[in-house]
Amino acid sequence: MSEEIKNTRLLLEAVEARDSENFLESANVTHYADLAEIYVGLNGEERDFFTTHIDMESLAEVIPELPDTLVEETMERLDTEEQREILDQISDDDRVDILQDVSDDTRERLLELVEPDDIEITKTLLKYDESTAGGRMTTHFASIFGEMTVQEALESLRKESDETESFARVYVVDSKDKLCGYVRFRDLAFNSRDTIISDFMRPVKRYILASADQEEAVQLVSKYDLFVLPVVDEQHRILGIITHDDVVEILEEESTEDMEKMAGFSGEGSEETYLNTPTMTHFRRRFPWLFGLAILAIASGIVMMKFEGVLNSLFILSLFLPMIVSAGGNTGGQASTMVIRAMALGELDQDSIMRVAWKELRLGLMLGALLGIGMALVTMIFVPMFYHDMPAEVSFIKFGITVAVAMAIQITSSTLVGSLLPLGARAAKIDPAIVAAPAITTIVDVSGMVIYFFVAKAILGL
Known part of the structure; x- marks a missing residue:
C-alpha cells in the first residue's frame, strides 16, 4: 500500500x-x-x-x-x-x-x-x-531594476524569496513598474557581482494583457514553451505572471467546459465530482438542450409526413434512410470537432472561413464519392439476395445510384455544415463549443432526409 x-x-x-x-x-x-x-x-x-x-x-x-x-x-x-x-x-x-x-x-x-x-x-x-489572464495571474513574481548591480539584485531578491512564486524568470522594471526585460537566475549566479543588470538583461518577447482571455495565455505558454508568462496592463506595467500550474488548471477547466458543451450541457459546469454533484444540478444542465433538440427533431417527422407517398411507393427506401442520416451526423460531428480544436489552439480566425470551406468541401466530396460508390455496390450485389419485389421500372442499378448520390450529397453537405457552424458561432459572439455535436447531428438528420427523398424522386421518378 x-x-x-x-x-x-x-x-x-x-x-x-x-x-x-x-x-x-x-x-x-x-x-x-x-x-x-x-x-x-x-x-x-x-x-x-x-x-x-x-x-x-x-x-x-x-x-x-x-x-x-x-x-x-x-x-x-x-x-x-x-x-x-x-x-x-x-x-x-x-x-x-x-x-x-x-x-x-x-x-x-x-x-x-x-x-x-x-x-x-x-x-x-x-x-x-476570473476567466482572464489578470484573473488567473499570481502577483508574487521576482523583479529588479536595470540600474542595480548583480550584488544589489541578489540582496533585493533574498528579501522576497519566501513569497516569490518562481525565480525561473526575474523581470527587470523601471521606476514605474514598466517591463523592460528579464534575466535568468543563472545569469545572476554566473555574472560578477558588480555587473549592471541592464548590461546583460534580455528582451521580453512574449507577454499578455491582463484583460486577455485565459485561453490565449495557455496558447502562448504552449506554443513558445514558456516557463512563466508575464501579465501587463495597457501601459506595459507588469502586474503578475501566469505559471505552469495556472496553465494546467486552465486547460482542465477549458477542456471540461468544451467537452460538456459539445455533449449538449448548458449552464456553468460544476467543479464537484460527479457523485457529489446534486441530481437537480445535473437535471438543470441537461434538460434545456434536450428539450430544444427534441423540438428541433420534430422537423424530421414533418419531412417523413411530406414524403409519405415516396416511402409507400417503394418501402425498401426505408432500409437505407438510417444509414444516410447517420453518415451525415458522423461526418458533420467529425468536421466540427476538428475545427473547434483548431480554433482552441489559435490556428483559425475569421479570415480562415473560405480556406476551411474549400478544404472541407474537397474532403466531403472525396469521402462522399468513395462511400457512395461502396454503398452502391452493396446495394446492387446484396439487396437482390433478400429483396425480390423491386418494381420493373426501378432496377437495382438505378436504386444503387440513388443511394450513392444521396450518400455523396449528404456527406459533402454535412462536412461543410459541421466545419462552418463553429466559425459562424464565433462570428456571432457565441462559444463555438455550444454548437454541440447533438445540435449538428439533429440539423443534418433533417437535411439528410430531405436530400434522400428528393434524390429518390428525381432518379427513380416516384
Missing part, C-alpha cells in the same frame, strides 16, 4: 471516529491536494469536524483547492478570526479566487477582513474576470 493511500485511509478512519489526535497526525503528513479531495467526499458533520480540528495553516492550503461550489460553504464554517487568518495566509491570486467564488454579500464581508497591506492589490485583481 502506497504512503498516500495509507494516510488517506487513516485520516478517513479518524474523521469517522471523530478522533482529533489521529486526525491531526494524519493530516500533517497528507498533501493539501489530497486533503481537499478527501474533504469533498465528506458529509456535513464530517466537514465540521475537519474544519474544526485541522490547523489554519493547512486549511489555508486546502480551501483554494476546493471546487468553487464548496468555497463559500467552507468559509462559513469558520468564525471571523479564522476567516481573517485564512485570508491573510494565502497568496493574492488564491485570495481573489476565493472572493470570486462567493456571493456578493459574503465577498463584501470578507473584504473587510483583508489586511490593509493586501486590500489594494486584492481589489485591483478583483477588477479582472
Whole structure:
C-alpha cells in the first residue's frame, strides 16, 4: 500500500471516529491536494469536524483547492478570526479566487477582513474576470531594476524569496513598474557581482494583457514553451505572471467546459465530482438542450409526413434512410470537432472561413464519392439476395445510384455544415463549443432526409 493511500485511509478512519489526535497526525503528513479531495467526499458533520480540528495553516492550503461550489460553504464554517487568518495566509491570486467564488454579500464581508497591506492589490485583481489572464495571474513574481548591480539584485531578491512564486524568470522594471526585460537566475549566479543588470538583461518577447482571455495565455505558454508568462496592463506595467500550474488548471477547466458543451450541457459546469454533484444540478444542465433538440427533431417527422407517398411507393427506401442520416451526423460531428480544436489552439480566425470551406468541401466530396460508390455496390450485389419485389421500372442499378448520390450529397453537405457552424458561432459572439455535436447531428438528420427523398424522386421518378 502506497504512503498516500495509507494516510488517506487513516485520516478517513479518524474523521469517522471523530478522533482529533489521529486526525491531526494524519493530516500533517497528507498533501493539501489530497486533503481537499478527501474533504469533498465528506458529509456535513464530517466537514465540521475537519474544519474544526485541522490547523489554519493547512486549511489555508486546502480551501483554494476546493471546487468553487464548496468555497463559500467552507468559509462559513469558520468564525471571523479564522476567516481573517485564512485570508491573510494565502497568496493574492488564491485570495481573489476565493472572493470570486462567493456571493456578493459574503465577498463584501470578507473584504473587510483583508489586511490593509493586501486590500489594494486584492481589489485591483478583483477588477479582472476570473476567466482572464489578470484573473488567473499570481502577483508574487521576482523583479529588479536595470540600474542595480548583480550584488544589489541578489540582496533585493533574498528579501522576497519566501513569497516569490518562481525565480525561473526575474523581470527587470523601471521606476514605474514598466517591463523592460528579464534575466535568468543563472545569469545572476554566473555574472560578477558588480555587473549592471541592464548590461546583460534580455528582451521580453512574449507577454499578455491582463484583460486577455485565459485561453490565449495557455496558447502562448504552449506554443513558445514558456516557463512563466508575464501579465501587463495597457501601459506595459507588469502586474503578475501566469505559471505552469495556472496553465494546467486552465486547460482542465477549458477542456471540461468544451467537452460538456459539445455533449449538449448548458449552464456553468460544476467543479464537484460527479457523485457529489446534486441530481437537480445535473437535471438543470441537461434538460434545456434536450428539450430544444427534441423540438428541433420534430422537423424530421414533418419531412417523413411530406414524403409519405415516396416511402409507400417503394418501402425498401426505408432500409437505407438510417444509414444516410447517420453518415451525415458522423461526418458533420467529425468536421466540427476538428475545427473547434483548431480554433482552441489559435490556428483559425475569421479570415480562415473560405480556406476551411474549400478544404472541407474537397474532403466531403472525396469521402462522399468513395462511400457512395461502396454503398452502391452493396446495394446492387446484396439487396437482390433478400429483396425480390423491386418494381420493373426501378432496377437495382438505378436504386444503387440513388443511394450513392444521396450518400455523396449528404456527406459533402454535412462536412461543410459541421466545419462552418463553429466559425459562424464565433462570428456571432457565441462559444463555438455550444454548437454541440447533438445540435449538428439533429440539423443534418433533417437535411439528410430531405436530400434522400428528393434524390429518390428525381432518379427513380416516384
